[in-house]
Amino acid sequence: MIEILDILVSENFWAASxxxxxxxxxxxxxxxxxxxxxxxxxxxxxxFTAGAMAGWMAVWLGAGLWGGVLVAALAGGLxxxxxAILTVPLGLSQHVSGIGVTLFATSLSYFIxxxxxxxxxxxxxxxxxxxxxxxxxxxxxxxxxxxxxxxxLTFLALILVLATSYVLYRTPLGLAIxxxxxxxxxxxxxxxxxxxxxxxxxxxxxSIMALGxxxxxxxxxxxxxxxxxxxxxxxxxxxxxxxxWRPGKALIGALLFGAFxxxxxxxxxxxxxFIPGQVFLMMPYIxxxxxxxxxxxxxxxxxxxxxxxxRGQR
Amino acid sequence: MIRFEPRxxxxxSKVISVTVAAAVAALxxxxxxxxxxxxSVFEAYGxxxxxxFGSAFAFTEMLTRATPLILTGLAAAVAFxxxxxxxxxxxxxxxxxxxxxxxxxxxxxxxSFVLIPAVILAGALMGGLVMLGPTLLxxxxxxxxxxxxxxxxxxxxxxxxxxxxxxxxxxxxMGWPQSEPILDEAALPKLMDRMRIHWxxxxxxxxxxxxxxVLKRTVWGFEIRAVGENASAARHAGxxxxxxxxxxxxxxxxxxxxxxxxxxxxxxxxxxxxxxxGFGYSGIVVAMLAGLSPIGVVFAALFIASIFVGADSMSRxxxxxxxxxxxxxxxxxxxxxxxxxxxxxxxxFVGAPHAKxxxx
Numbered sequence: 001m002i003e004i005l006d007i008l009v010s011e012n013f014w015a016a017s018x019x020x021x022x023x024x025x026x027x028x029x030x031x032x033x034x035x036x037x038x039x040x041x042x043x044x045x046x047x048f049t050a051g052a053m054a055g056w057m058a059v060w061l062g063a064g065l066w067g068g069v070l071v072a073a074l075a076g077g078l079x080x081x082x083x084a085i086l087t088v089p090l091g092l093s094q095h096v097s098g099i100g101v102t103l104f105a106t107s108l109s110y111f112i113x114x115x116x117x118x119x120x121x122x123x124x125x126x127x128x129x130x131x132x133x134x135x136x137x138x139x140x141x142x143x144x145x146x147x148x149x150x151x152x153l154t155f156l157a158l159i160l161v162l163a164t165s166y167v168l169y170r171t172p173l174g175l176a177i178x179x180x181x182x183x184x185x186x187x188x189x190x191x192x193x194x195x196x197x198x199x200x201x202x203x204x205x206x207s208i209m210a211l212g213x214x215x216x217x218x219x220x221x222x223x224x225x226x227x228x229x230x231x232x233x234x235x236x237x238x239x240x241x242x243x244x245w246r247p248g249k250a251l252i253g254a255l256l257f258g259a260f261x262x263x264x265x266x267x268x269x270x271x272x273x274f275i276p277g278q279v280f281l282m283m284p285y286i287x288x289x290x291x292x293x294x295x296x297x298x299x300x301x302x303x304x305x306x307x308x309x310x311r312g313q314r
Numbered sequence: 315m316i317r318f319e320p321r322x323x324x325x326x327s328k329v330i331s332v333t334v335a336a337a338v339a340a341l342x343x344x345x346x347x348x349x350x351x352x353x354s355v356f357e358a359y360g361x362x363x364x365x366x367f368g369s370a371f372a373f374t375e376m377l378t379r380a381t382p383l384i385l386t387g388l389a390a391a392v393a394f395x396x397x398x399x400x401x402x403x404x405x406x407x408x409x410x411x412x413x414x415x416x417x418x419x420x421x422x423x424x425x426s427f428v429l430i431p432a433v434i435l436a437g438a439l440m441g442g443l444v445m446l447g448p449t450l451l452x453x454x455x456x457x458x459x460x461x462x463x464x465x466x467x468x469x470x471x472x473x474x475x476x477x478x479x480x481x482x483x484x485x486x487x488m489g490w491p492q493s494e495p496i497l498d499e500a501a502l503p504k505l506m507d508r509m510r511i512h513w514x515x516x517x518x519x520x521x522x523x524x525x526x527x528v529l530k531r532t533v534w535g536f537e538i539r540a541v542g543e544n545a546s547a548a549r550h551a552g553x554x555x556x557x558x559x560x561x562x563x564x565x566x567x568x569x570x571x572x573x574x575x576x577x578x579x580x581x582x583x584x585x586x587x588x589x590x591x592g593f594g595y596s597g598i599v600v601a602m603l604a605g606l607s608p609i610g611v612v613f614a615a616l617f618i619a620s621i622f623v624g625a626d627s628m629s630r631x632x633x634x635x636x637x638x639x640x641x642x643x644x645x646x647x648x649x650x651x652x653x654x655x656x657x658x659x660x661x662x663f664v665g666a667p668h669a670k671x672x673x674x
Contacts, residue, residue, distance in 0.1 A: 042460065082648075086648070086651065086652065090652070090655060092651050092652070092654065092655070093651070095399050095460060096598075096602060096647070096651055097648075097651060099401065099595075099598055099647070100644060100647040100648045100651055101648075103595065103599070103640070103643070103644035103647060104641070104644035104645065104647075104648060106640075106644075107637055107640035107641040107643075107644050108347075108641055108644075110635070110637040110640070111347055111351075111635055111637040111638055111640075111641050112350075114635035114637055115347075115350065115351045115634070115635055118633065118635070230468070231464070231465065231467075231468045234461060234464045234465055235465070237460075237461050238461045238465065241458070241461075276476045276479065276480060278472040278473065278475050278476035278479075279476065281472050282468070282469050282472045282473070285465040285466070285468045285469045286465075286469060288461070288465050289457075289461075289462055289465050289466070292451075292457050292458065292461060292462065293451065293455060293457055296451075296455040296456050296457045297455065297456070299456070310318075
């Protein structure tokens with residue numbers, strides 16, 4: 001019991017929670033932008049991989065860290081554009097297109113990485129983002145280390161939560177995006193283009209997802225590994241439902257998730273010898289399923305999610 | 315300006331030719347990554363064809379690779395017919411393989427005619443049970459099955475690793491995390507001497523015929539198709555929608571479980587955590603290429619298997635990464651998805667907006 005309390009009050013624990021939550025924040029914000037506009041983006045898992053690979057490779061080729069972030073976002077945007085074209089004007093199955101984009105983005109990233117680096121025994125490393133050390137703020141008790149042990153990308157994620165919240169609820173564009181996911185023909189009758197709004201949302205959302213991948217190779221680690229995304233994209237899709245498509249709740253959901261994950265890693269070091277490590281590794285996936293079950297009854301899906309819109313119908 | 319005009323039912327020959335065109339398009343698009351990797355494109359295609367069809371051995375290897383793909387393809391096809399989005403064939407495959415190994419390594423003993431059916435049944439049952447969970451969550455609580463089946467893939471693979479490092483670890487395995495070998499009496503016999511091709515292929519082909527029969531000729535098949543076309547209309551028409559989803563889930567999971575049985579009891583002989591290089595996910599591509607037709611699945615699986623085996627062989631000869639195969643398969647999925655437009659719509663290129671009005 002005392003050990004558990006020790007974990008919960010340690011600064012490192014909360015710093016780790018925020019670190020684990022960061023890629024999920026990017027992923028959930030990206031996914032909810034797509035879904036608010038009515039498009040499920042199962043390409044997320046592949047887009048994470050593409051962002052991780054493209055961002056890392058750009059830095060490795062000398063683009064600089066922020067250059068890498070930009071390249072990752074561009075790569076995500078391109079795969080998002082592919083998904084947008086297939087599902088919005090062409091109206092094809094969002095499920096199948098999303099799975100297709102995931103398979104395509106993942107295999108393309110692996111293929112490019114392997115082709116560029118045919119025989120390396122250990123993955124080459126880059127100089128990753130370093131924790132922001134802000135004098136005096138970092139010295140604050142508790143908050144200081146938890147918040148200011150993070151890299152700039154974590155702050156970017158937090159800023160994106162605020163920005164998405166603002167755009168979605170306080171601007172005409174945000175209201176139009178919400179409307180296009182609920183009642184697209186009403187949007188069309190206002191003289192706005194359903195296609196442009198939906199495609200734009202998917203492209204922007206996908207760019208943001210890719211930053212979650214970039215965080216993995218440029219901040220959490222400093223190299224690219226095969227299989228490193230490891231279902232994080234799918235977890236984000238579950239968390240999006242859990243967050244009822246709200247940026248603020250997305251942040252809370254991702255933090256809860258990060259806290260749980262950080263907690264079980266620490267618990268593992270306490271009781272690790274009694275329970276196989278795989279049980280702990282399973283927890284994030286099981287937790288995501290539980291999160292889905294908890295909110296299932298009251299989940300308020302955007303009403304036009306998965307429904308293609310064809311101009312001139314109705 | 316491009317316009318889509320819905321069209322009615324299309325002839326089977328048209329479906330086949332459009333799908334073949336999509337597959338060819340994927341192969342043509344594959345030239346881009348090949349050029350990027352510095353390959354001579356024609357030489358590379360030649361090596362791929364030789365690798366999949368160039369010798370009796372190559373051909374049987376291709377059929378061996380097609381075996382699990384037929385089964386995971388059927389698993390996806392059956393589920394997608396009812397719009398039950400089972401993306402969990404990968405996990406169900408491992409669950410089936412785990413059950414097959416549990417039964418086939420000495421849980422029961424006896425002659426082949428007892429053990430082989432027991433192993434097959436155990437695998438199918440376990441695959442079906444694994445899919446039952448997400449299906450019940452969908453029908454009872456409205457939990458989206460796409461995400462639950464996807465997440466379960468990771469849980470099951472970790473569970474398999476846990477078993478292989480724990481209770482099911484082979485004490486004679488020199489420390490490697492692998493199961494004990496399956497008893498000879500429980501192993502699926504080989505179809506040919508000195509080749510790896512095994513009875514799993516026959517099981518897969520029988521399954522394809524079985525699924526075809528169920529979908530085409532039985533009330534259950536009619537209900538599956540009705541639910542897939544419009545679940546709420548089907549409910550109003552008195553079709554037991556929930557029961558249909560559960561049946562489809564069990565059948566789909568069982569088929570994926572059978573794929574695991576074949577791989578472990580027919581091919582490898584013991585279970586490792588790298589049994590499947592993504593057969594569950596490739597099964598989705600197979601099912602889509604087949605237009606969700608069970609007979610089409612057999613041919614689509616042969617196509618995908620020849621890409622994998624051909625690209626593997628080409629990759630060994632040229633040193634180019636064999637992720638190329640996954641890339642071609644992914645492009646095939648996107649191509650066939652787009653090609654569906656040509657079947658559902660007449661695609662017209664219309665000049666000016668007023669011409670559109672005039673044509674009405």
